[in-house]
Amino acid sequence: MPIPGSGLAKGLAVTLRTMTRRSHTAQYPDVQPDLPPRSRGVIGLFEENCTVCMLCARECPDWCIYIDSHKETVPAAAPGGRERSRNVLDRFAIDFSLCMYCGICIEVCPFDALFWSPEFEYAETDIRDLTHERDKLREWMWTVPAPPALDPAAEEPKEVAAARKAVEKLEAAAAQADTPTDPAPEGGAGA
Template sequence: MIHGSIHLLEEKCTSCMICARECPTWCIRLTSHMEQTVPAPGARPRTHNVLDTFTIDWSLCMYCGVCIEQCPTDALVWGGAHVPPADSLADLLHGRDELAPTEGGG
Protein backbone atom coordinates (compact mmCIF):
# COMPACT_ATOMS: atom_id res chain seq x y z
CA MET A 1 0.00 0.00 0.00
CA ILE A 2 1.39 3.37 -1.02
CA HIS A 3 0.98 5.99 1.69
CA GLY A 4 1.05 9.22 -0.24
CA SER A 5 -1.74 11.64 -0.92
CA ILE A 6 -5.26 11.15 0.37
CA HIS A 7 -8.26 10.80 -1.91
CA LEU A 8 -11.87 11.60 -1.08
CA LEU A 9 -14.54 9.19 -2.27
CA GLU A 10 -17.22 11.84 -2.20
CA GLU A 11 -20.16 9.48 -2.68
CA LYS A 12 -19.26 7.75 0.60
CA CYS A 13 -18.79 10.92 2.69
CA THR A 14 -21.60 11.64 5.17
CA SER A 15 -20.05 14.91 6.43
CA CYS A 16 -19.77 13.46 9.92
CA MET A 17 -16.64 15.59 10.58
CA ILE A 18 -14.80 12.78 12.38
CA CYS A 19 -11.82 13.17 10.04
CA ALA A 20 -11.52 16.88 10.82
CA ARG A 21 -11.94 16.40 14.58
CA GLU A 22 -9.43 13.54 14.83
CA CYS A 23 -6.72 15.10 12.65
CA PRO A 24 -3.76 16.01 14.91
CA THR A 25 -2.82 19.00 12.73
CA TRP A 26 -6.36 20.16 11.88
CA CYS A 27 -5.51 20.19 8.17
CA ILE A 28 -9.01 19.08 7.06
CA ARG A 29 -11.87 21.54 6.68
CA LEU A 30 -15.35 20.68 5.51
CA THR A 31 -18.74 22.28 5.34
CA SER A 32 -22.13 20.72 4.80
CA HIS A 33 -25.82 21.44 5.00
CA MET A 34 -28.86 19.42 6.03
CA GLU A 35 -31.40 18.17 3.51
CA GLN A 36 -34.66 16.47 4.16
CA THR A 37 -35.40 13.22 2.37
CA VAL A 38 -38.79 12.50 0.91
CA PRO A 39 -40.37 9.96 3.23
CA ALA A 40 -42.22 6.88 2.14
CA PRO A 41 -45.97 7.09 2.70
CA GLY A 42 -46.64 6.83 6.43
CA ALA A 43 -43.00 7.38 7.42
CA ARG A 44 -41.63 10.45 9.12
CA PRO A 45 -39.28 12.79 7.24
CA ARG A 46 -35.54 12.26 7.77
CA THR A 47 -32.63 14.63 7.35
CA HIS A 48 -29.07 13.93 6.27
CA ASN A 49 -25.88 15.92 5.76
CA VAL A 50 -24.81 16.90 2.26
CA LEU A 51 -21.16 17.77 1.66
CA ASP A 52 -20.55 21.31 0.39
CA THR A 53 -16.78 21.74 0.65
CA PHE A 54 -13.90 19.47 1.64
CA THR A 55 -10.32 20.76 1.76
CA ILE A 56 -6.99 19.35 2.89
CA ASP A 57 -4.15 21.76 3.60
CA TRP A 58 -1.08 19.78 2.56
CA SER A 59 1.23 22.32 4.21
CA LEU A 60 -0.12 21.04 7.55
CA CYS A 61 -0.75 17.36 6.77
CA MET A 62 1.66 14.83 8.39
CA TYR A 63 0.43 11.93 6.21
CA CYS A 64 -0.29 10.05 9.44
CA GLY A 65 -3.48 8.41 8.15
CA VAL A 66 -5.56 9.08 11.27
CA CYS A 67 -8.34 10.56 9.10
CA ILE A 68 -8.39 7.42 6.94
CA GLU A 69 -8.43 5.09 9.94
CA GLN A 70 -11.18 7.02 11.73
CA CYS A 71 -13.55 7.50 8.77
CA PRO A 72 -16.57 5.27 9.50
CA THR A 73 -17.68 5.15 5.85
CA ASP A 74 -14.25 4.64 4.21
CA ALA A 75 -14.64 7.90 2.29
CA LEU A 76 -10.92 8.69 2.66
CA VAL A 77 -8.32 6.41 1.08
CA TRP A 78 -4.59 6.48 0.39
CA GLY A 79 -3.81 7.76 -3.08
CA GLY A 80 -0.63 7.84 -5.09
CA ALA A 81 2.57 9.72 -4.42
CA HIS A 82 2.94 12.58 -1.94
CA VAL A 83 1.68 15.97 -3.01
CA PRO A 84 4.47 17.78 -4.89
CA PRO A 85 5.91 21.06 -3.60
CA ALA A 86 4.15 24.25 -4.63
CA ASP A 87 5.13 27.85 -5.29
CA SER A 88 2.72 29.18 -2.66
CA LEU A 89 0.83 27.95 0.39
CA ALA A 90 -2.45 28.57 -1.42
CA ASP A 91 -1.43 25.95 -4.00
CA LEU A 92 -1.26 23.35 -1.20
CA LEU A 93 -4.97 23.71 -0.42
CA HIS A 94 -6.70 20.92 -2.32
CA GLY A 95 -10.46 20.76 -2.59
CA ARG A 96 -12.90 18.14 -3.76
CA ASP A 97 -11.74 18.21 -7.39
CA GLU A 98 -8.06 17.67 -6.54
CA LEU A 99 -8.87 15.02 -3.92
CA ALA A 100 -10.97 12.89 -6.24
CA PRO A 101 -9.33 9.65 -7.39
CA THR A 102 -8.12 9.68 -10.98
CA GLU A 103 -9.41 7.27 -13.62
CA GLY A 104 -6.26 5.16 -13.25
CA GLY A 105 -7.21 4.44 -9.64
CA GLY A 106 -4.38 6.37 -7.99
Protein backbone atom coordinates in the same frame (compact mmCIF):
# COMPACT_ATOMS: atom_id res chain seq x y z
CA MET B 1 50.61 -11.37 8.91
CA PRO B 2 48.94 -9.79 5.88
CA ILE B 3 51.03 -8.62 2.96
CA PRO B 4 51.75 -4.89 3.28
CA GLY B 5 49.58 -2.94 0.91
CA SER B 6 46.94 -5.65 0.63
CA GLY B 7 44.43 -3.30 2.24
CA LEU B 8 45.17 -0.67 -0.39
CA ALA B 9 44.70 -3.23 -3.17
CA LYS B 10 41.45 -4.38 -1.61
CA GLY B 11 40.17 -0.82 -1.67
CA LEU B 12 41.03 -0.47 -5.33
CA ALA B 13 39.26 -3.74 -6.08
CA VAL B 14 36.10 -2.56 -4.33
CA THR B 15 35.82 0.61 -6.40
CA LEU B 16 36.64 -1.21 -9.63
CA ARG B 17 34.03 -3.85 -8.93
CA THR B 18 31.43 -1.20 -8.18
CA MET B 19 32.20 0.46 -11.49
CA THR B 20 31.35 -2.68 -13.43
CA ARG B 21 27.97 -3.08 -11.71
CA ARG B 22 24.73 -1.28 -12.44
CA SER B 23 24.42 2.02 -10.65
CA HIS B 24 21.69 2.59 -8.08
CA THR B 25 20.61 5.97 -9.36
CA ALA B 26 16.83 6.37 -9.88
CA GLN B 27 16.32 8.38 -13.04
CA TYR B 28 13.09 9.79 -11.66
CA PRO B 29 11.57 12.21 -14.13
CA ASP B 30 12.49 9.91 -17.01
CA VAL B 31 11.59 6.68 -15.26
CA GLN B 32 8.71 6.63 -12.77
CA PRO B 33 9.66 5.12 -9.44
CA ASP B 34 8.39 1.67 -8.57
CA LEU B 35 6.61 2.49 -5.36
CA PRO B 36 5.83 -0.13 -2.73
CA PRO B 37 2.18 -0.91 -1.90
CA ARG B 38 0.61 1.35 0.75
CA SER B 39 2.86 4.27 -0.24
CA ARG B 40 1.69 7.41 1.51
CA GLY B 41 1.60 9.86 -1.35
CA VAL B 42 -1.61 11.82 -0.98
CA ILE B 43 -5.04 11.35 0.58
CA GLY B 44 -7.92 10.68 -1.77
CA LEU B 45 -11.57 11.25 -0.92
CA PHE B 46 -14.29 8.87 -2.03
CA GLU B 47 -17.01 11.44 -1.39
CA GLU B 48 -19.93 9.17 -2.20
CA ASN B 49 -19.12 7.31 1.02
CA CYS B 50 -18.77 10.40 3.17
CA THR B 51 -21.54 11.06 5.68
CA VAL B 52 -20.02 14.21 7.13
CA CYS B 53 -19.56 12.53 10.47
CA MET B 54 -16.60 14.87 11.10
CA LEU B 55 -14.54 12.15 12.75
CA CYS B 56 -11.58 12.75 10.46
CA ALA B 57 -11.58 16.51 11.00
CA ARG B 58 -11.75 16.05 14.74
CA GLU B 59 -9.07 13.39 14.98
CA CYS B 60 -6.62 15.20 12.71
CA PRO B 61 -3.66 16.27 14.88
CA ASP B 62 -2.89 19.17 12.59
CA TRP B 63 -6.45 20.37 12.03
CA CYS B 64 -5.83 20.38 8.33
CA ILE B 65 -9.17 18.99 7.16
CA TYR B 66 -11.91 21.50 6.45
CA ILE B 67 -15.49 20.25 6.10
CA ASP B 68 -18.63 22.30 5.39
CA SER B 69 -22.04 20.71 5.08
CA HIS B 70 -25.75 21.38 5.38
CA LYS B 71 -28.80 19.30 6.17
CA GLU B 72 -31.41 18.48 3.63
CA THR B 73 -34.72 16.91 4.27
CA VAL B 74 -35.58 13.99 2.14
CA PRO B 75 -39.27 13.54 1.47
CA ALA B 76 -40.75 10.37 2.87
CA ALA B 77 -40.13 7.34 0.77
CA ALA B 78 -43.55 5.95 1.33
CA PRO B 79 -46.78 7.92 1.69
CA GLY B 80 -47.47 8.67 5.29
CA GLY B 81 -43.86 8.07 6.27
CA ARG B 82 -41.62 10.42 8.21
CA GLU B 83 -39.37 12.89 6.44
CA ARG B 84 -35.71 12.17 6.91
CA SER B 85 -32.80 14.53 7.12
CA ARG B 86 -29.54 13.89 5.33
CA ASN B 87 -26.10 15.56 5.54
CA VAL B 88 -24.85 16.96 2.24
CA LEU B 89 -21.17 17.69 1.82
CA ASP B 90 -20.45 21.24 0.64
CA ARG B 91 -16.73 21.40 1.06
CA PHE B 92 -14.03 18.91 1.89
CA ALA B 93 -10.49 20.25 1.76
CA ILE B 94 -7.15 19.05 3.06
CA ASP B 95 -4.31 21.51 3.56
CA PHE B 96 -1.26 19.47 2.55
CA SER B 97 1.08 22.16 3.81
CA LEU B 98 -0.11 21.24 7.30
CA CYS B 99 -0.77 17.55 6.82
CA MET B 100 1.92 15.34 8.32
CA TYR B 101 0.76 12.19 6.56
CA CYS B 102 0.01 10.36 9.79
CA GLY B 103 -3.02 8.65 8.21
CA ILE B 104 -5.19 8.93 11.31
CA CYS B 105 -8.08 10.34 9.25
CA ILE B 106 -7.96 7.28 7.03
CA GLU B 107 -7.82 4.93 10.00
CA VAL B 108 -10.67 6.62 11.74
CA CYS B 109 -13.11 6.91 8.83
CA PRO B 110 -15.92 4.44 9.55
CA PHE B 111 -17.35 4.62 6.06
CA ASP B 112 -14.20 4.02 3.95
CA ALA B 113 -14.30 7.47 2.38
CA LEU B 114 -10.58 8.27 2.72
CA PHE B 115 -7.74 6.36 1.07
CA TRP B 116 -3.99 6.59 0.61
CA SER B 117 -2.94 7.25 -2.98
CA PRO B 118 0.68 6.76 -4.12
CA GLU B 119 0.43 9.92 -6.21
CA PHE B 120 3.19 12.35 -5.07
CA GLU B 121 3.70 14.90 -7.85
CA TYR B 122 1.58 17.73 -6.54
CA ALA B 123 4.21 20.31 -5.61
CA GLU B 124 3.10 23.94 -5.86
CA THR B 125 5.03 27.17 -6.08
CA ASP B 126 2.69 28.87 -3.57
CA ILE B 127 2.05 27.28 -0.20
CA ARG B 128 -1.60 28.39 -0.31
CA ASP B 129 -2.14 26.28 -3.38
CA LEU B 130 -1.46 23.20 -1.33
CA THR B 131 -4.99 23.26 0.10
CA HIS B 132 -6.77 20.86 -2.19
CA GLU B 133 -10.55 20.83 -2.54
CA ARG B 134 -12.91 17.90 -2.89
CA ASP B 135 -12.82 17.72 -6.69
CA LYS B 136 -9.04 17.28 -6.62
CA LEU B 137 -9.29 14.81 -3.77
CA ARG B 138 -11.94 12.91 -5.69
CA GLU B 139 -9.72 12.77 -8.77
CA TRP B 140 -6.96 11.24 -6.70
CA MET B 141 -9.32 8.41 -5.85
CA TRP B 142 -8.71 7.07 -9.34
CA THR B 143 -5.04 6.61 -8.56
CA VAL B 144 -5.71 4.50 -5.47
CA PRO B 145 -4.51 0.98 -6.22
CA ALA B 146 -6.41 -2.13 -5.32
CA PRO B 147 -5.40 -3.32 -1.87
CA PRO B 148 -2.47 -5.71 -2.03
CA ALA B 149 -3.25 -9.38 -1.68
CA LEU B 150 -2.95 -10.87 1.76
CA ASP B 151 -0.02 -13.01 2.73
CA PRO B 152 -0.63 -16.66 1.89
CA ALA B 153 -0.87 -17.74 5.53
CA ALA B 154 -2.70 -14.65 6.75
CA GLU B 155 -5.83 -14.78 8.83
CA GLU B 156 -9.01 -14.20 6.91
CA PRO B 157 -10.34 -10.62 7.11
CA LYS B 158 -13.25 -10.19 9.46
CA GLU B 159 -15.65 -8.95 6.83
CA VAL B 160 -14.85 -11.81 4.52
CA ALA B 161 -15.16 -14.28 7.35
CA ALA B 162 -18.53 -12.88 8.35
CA ALA B 163 -19.74 -12.89 4.77
CA ARG B 164 -18.48 -16.41 4.25
CA LYS B 165 -20.21 -17.62 7.41
CA ALA B 166 -23.46 -16.07 6.28
CA VAL B 167 -23.12 -17.70 2.89
CA GLU B 168 -22.33 -21.07 4.49
CA LYS B 169 -25.35 -20.80 6.73
CA LEU B 170 -27.60 -20.00 3.79
CA GLU B 171 -26.12 -22.87 1.80
CA ALA B 172 -26.64 -25.22 4.67
CA ALA B 173 -30.22 -24.08 4.99
CA ALA B 174 -30.75 -24.42 1.27
CA ALA B 175 -29.16 -27.87 1.32
CA GLN B 176 -31.51 -28.91 4.08
CA ALA B 177 -34.46 -27.53 2.18
CA ASP B 178 -33.29 -29.33 -0.97
CA THR B 179 -33.05 -32.77 0.65
CA PRO B 180 -36.64 -34.05 0.46
CA THR B 181 -35.75 -37.57 1.72
CA ASP B 182 -37.85 -37.26 4.77
CA PRO B 183 -39.63 -33.93 4.66
CA ALA B 184 -42.60 -34.82 6.89
CA PRO B 185 -40.88 -35.48 10.20
CA GLU B 186 -38.59 -32.52 9.57
CA GLY B 187 -41.47 -30.26 8.90
CA GLY B 188 -43.28 -31.66 11.85
CA ALA B 189 -40.32 -31.13 14.10
CA GLY B 190 -39.90 -27.65 12.73
CA ALA B 191 -43.49 -26.83 13.42
